Amino acid sequence: MAGNKKEKVEKVHVRKSRSPAKNLRTSNTCNCLLYVLSFIRFIYDYIVSFVFDYVYKDTPSKTLPPVEDKLVLESCSTIVNKIKNKEVTCRHVTECFIKRIKQVNSILNAVVDTRFEKALSEADEYDKLIELADTEEKINLIFDGKPLFGVPFTSKESTGAKGMAWTFGMLSRTGIKCNEDAEVVKSLKTAGAILIGVTNVPEINLWCETRNKVYGQTNNPYNTNFTAGGSSGGEASIISACGSPLGLGTDIGGSARIPAFNCGLFGHKLTTGLINTKGMTFRKGTEKHTMVSAGPLTKYAQDLIPVIKAFLGPEKSLEFKISQEVDLSSLKYYYVNDPDDLRVSPISDDLQIALDRAVKSITDITELPPLKVKLSGTRYSYSLWRYWMTREEESDFAAALGNNQSRVSVWSEVPKTILCRSNHTLAAVLKLIDMQLPKVNETWALAETEKLSNEISTLLNDDGVLLFPSSPTTAKHHCEPFLHPYNFAYWAIFNVLKLPVTQVPLGLGKNGLPLGIQVVAGMHQDRLCVAVANHLEKIFGGWKPPFITNIE
Structure with a gap:
């Protein structure tokens, strides 16, 4: 029993002695993953900006007239x-x-x-x-x-x-x-x-x-x-x-x-x-x-x-x-x-x-x-904001969207949105979808x-x-x-x-x-x-x- 205990302690000691190297490998892996994710994020943002710049490139901005009274x-x-x-x-x-x-x-x-x-x-x-x-x-x-x-x-x-x-x-x-x-x-x-x-x-x-x-x-x-x-x-x-x-x-x-x-x-x-x-x-x-x-x-x-x-x-x-x-x-x-x-x-x-x-x-x-x-x-x-929105805000969004007279169902609004027949904006429907996701x-x-x-x-x-x-x-x-x-x-x-x-x-x-x-x-x-x-x-x-x- 004593021998086994000693052997067990030695094994634990060996595992501990290896942990810095193991931690270093883990850290390097995490840093590499973060770099890859950051790069993907950069490419995504670039593509989105490029697309919207292209969509609006021939749409001139409307100019506001100058003011007539400096007041x-x-x-x-x-x-x-x-x-x-x-x-x-x-x-x-x-x-x-x-x-x-x-x-x-x-x-x-x-x-x-x-x-x-x-x-x-x-x-x-x-x-x-x-x-x-x-x-x-x-x-x-x-x-x-x-x-x-x-x-x-x-x-x-x-x-x-x-x-x-x-x-x-x-x-x-x-x-x-x-x-x-x-x-x-x-x-x-x-x-x-x-x-x-x-x-x-x-x-x-x-x-x-x-x-x-x-x-x-x-x-x-x-x-x-x-x-x-x-x-x-x-x-x-x-x-x-x-x-x-x-x-x-x-x-x-x-x-x-x-x-x-x-x-x-x-x-x-x-x-x-x-x-x-x-x-x-x-x-x-x-x-x-x-x-x-x-x-x-x-x-x-x-x-x-x-x-x-x-x-x-x-x-x-x-x-x-x-x-x-x-x-x-x-x-x-x-x-x-x-x-x-x-x-x-x-x-x-x-x-x-x-x-x-x-x-x-x-x-x-x-x-x-x-x-x-x-x-x-x-x-x-x-x-954190999403959590506190559900905890601190007492209103029921689906009911509020129905003017507190009925609850708007995400299952009916998503198809309507796809068919452009919804009475609600895409932002509101996305909020309804968000409510179905894990808390x-x-x-x-x-x-x-x-x-x-x-x-x-x-x-x-x-x-x-x-x-x-x-x-x-x-x-x-x-x-x-x-x-x-x-x-x-x-x-x-x-x-x-x-x-x-x-x-x-x-x-x-x-x-x-x-x-x-x-x-x-x-x-x-x-x-x-x-x-x-x-x-x-x-x-x-x-x-x-x-x-x-x-x-x-």
Whole structure:
């Protein structure tokens, strides 16, 4: 027995002595496999891009007309100051943006329902208040608590606005109007903003392009052959084209940041849980758990804070120090240039250069240069988002697609889609198919989420900022995202983590389409994101008009 035990120990020892070599062979095999898979991914992306370039090569982009009044080029803050100083009236401001919508909407198909006459009437009421205020003190009282006084705004059609279309892009809801404002719409109105219209969305919001069977497809203002993104695609398209100075977006998987990136805008996703979700599609505002949040889309970084304050109200704004100045030199900076997810496209040269330049601009203002990091869980971004969509979101997608009156069956919709007879978009049907696939392992998902959450919260704390790629490539041609279904994971992972994020435009790429970067901060540190966005805007110039500007 003793001899056998000794022999057994020796055998174990031999196996252990061989394990390093065995591990090396395993490691080499894995590295070789990763290289092969990366190469296959590169070839696949190249072929897809080549095909779509060929399909659209003879389709000219429609050109947006130049603006006629430079007021529509101004920031919300500038417009408010001009109204306050009686340089312009609220009516004139509203008329300018209404006129611009009429100029460009036939090209973009962004605004799907309007309230122009009511908006002008509200503007007149505001003008009367100012006219009656014969002292500076009375003027200040009017503007107190209304940082957006007289500023027109648009909101996505799926977010309820009283008297406006509320179809979510679903044929079964055609003709339905909303009876009351969503809480986030109320917040902007309370802050003095004037709703002028609602904008296009993908069917029930769940796709990274904006297209549905009620209103059709929304185009990118920089090149109408390309997607504006989704789900707040109508918002981003009309704002970038200067048809609206301010947009109200929602974000559950990048829905505000994706279109902001595609259309060259600033888009901010608030820390999850800070806003009331009532009126956002079917939501009642009583959901216990959700990844969805809301946030502004703007042409200028300076407009983000006033809108965030409008969303939060005075108490929360004070609690989270939204208006407090940020010493950028005192922050800790980190960056990621590759999430290591083989399912997403590799970062293009244009986006890599933009990221490098952003890192360099931060290096110039801080003693400690940004530190390159690898986050263990970013390679699982899509899987983690998919898991939390099933766990945190209480709605039944098949029932929601049937307007909560019936459940839409994947088995009947797939044949209808093949025969082009379905009442639903391909994106919605693909979501139905996805629901039939094996679920993500719960034990694994919980462990990986906790690991990544702890890792990034420890890294950022309350004084750290992470620079993260907005996308592997610039905006895609219409329908091309169907062949890159996982690329939205670059945005979606921060919905899983519920962190605040600002999408920042960084100029235009070689193809004339916007570049950008995401600025991420710790929980409730929204102001840090915006502060860095302001810095990057000064360096890179922010939003670039998608049309010729001939007004001096």
